[in-house]
Amino acid sequence: MKTVICYYSRHHGNTLKVLEAIAQQGDVDLIDVNTRQSVRLEEYDCIGFASGIYGFEVHKAVVNFARQYLPQGKPVFFVYTYGGAKGSAAKSIMNIAAERGCPILGQFGCRGYDTFGPFKIIGGIAKDHPNARDLENAKNFYRELSEKLGGAGGR
Numbered sequence: 001m002k003t004v005i006c007y008y009s010r011h012h013g014n015t016l017k018v019l020e021a022i023a024q025q026g027d028v029d030l031i032d033v034n035t036r037q038s039v040r041l042e043e044y045d046c047i048g049f050a051s052g053i054y055g056f057e058v059h060k061a062v063v064n065f066a067r068q069y070l071p072q073g074k075p076v077f078f079v080y081t082y083g084g085a086k087g088s089a090a091k092s093i094m095n096i097a098a099e100r101g102c103p104i105l106g107q108f109g110c111r112g113y114d115t116f117g118p119f120k121i122i123g124g125i126a127k128d129h130p131n132a133r134d135l136e137n138a139k140n141f142y143r144e145l146s147e148k149l150g151g152a153g154g155r
């Protein structure tokens with residue numbers, strides 16, 4: 001199974017850490033939506049969208065990317081990290097996916113080190129996240145998802 005995950009991870013690279021753990025599980029390409037190359041999402045069996053939570057939802061750059069490039073009917077999944085309150089998380093992209101007839105395979109979220117605004121004064125929250133357990137949970141999430149799709153989870 002060939003997977004691509006389109007992501008935005010800027011605050012502390014928390015989401016990227018999770019994605020790198022997932023990418024160890026198989027044939028997974030990671031695309032930073034802000035350093036966009038020419039993308040051909042049609043070539044993949046499965047498409048992930050991932051981001052930190054910014055203002056109670058995934059970053060607009062990822063939502064806009066999905067709106068521009070998500071092909072009809074492709075299976076999708078979502079990954080996000082958040083300091084303490086994920087809000088509506090990936091709901092906007094889920095709506096886009098639903099409009100395009102894309103089956104939603106699942107979503108994975110965990111906490112991520114957050115020094116935004118006043119949290120900086122107290123040294124941040126969710127300091128040690130994503131931790132080893134978060135990364136293990138993320139790998140399990142992806143393994144189960146690959147099995148659901150009938151693809152090889154591992155190499």
Ligand SMILES: Cc1cc2nc3c(=O)[nH]c(=O)nc-3n(C[C@H](O)[C@H](O)[C@H](O)COP(=O)(O)O)c2cc1C
Nearest residue numbers: 010011012013014015052053055056083084085112
């Ligand atoms: C501008 C900004 C807004 C944020 N808004 C939220 C929020 O609404 N809820 C939350 O739980 N965390 C929020 N955070 C914390 C991030 O979601 C968290 O640190 C996340 O792991 C960052 O992911 P990244 O390092 O991959 O970018 C915010 C952080 C920043 C910088």
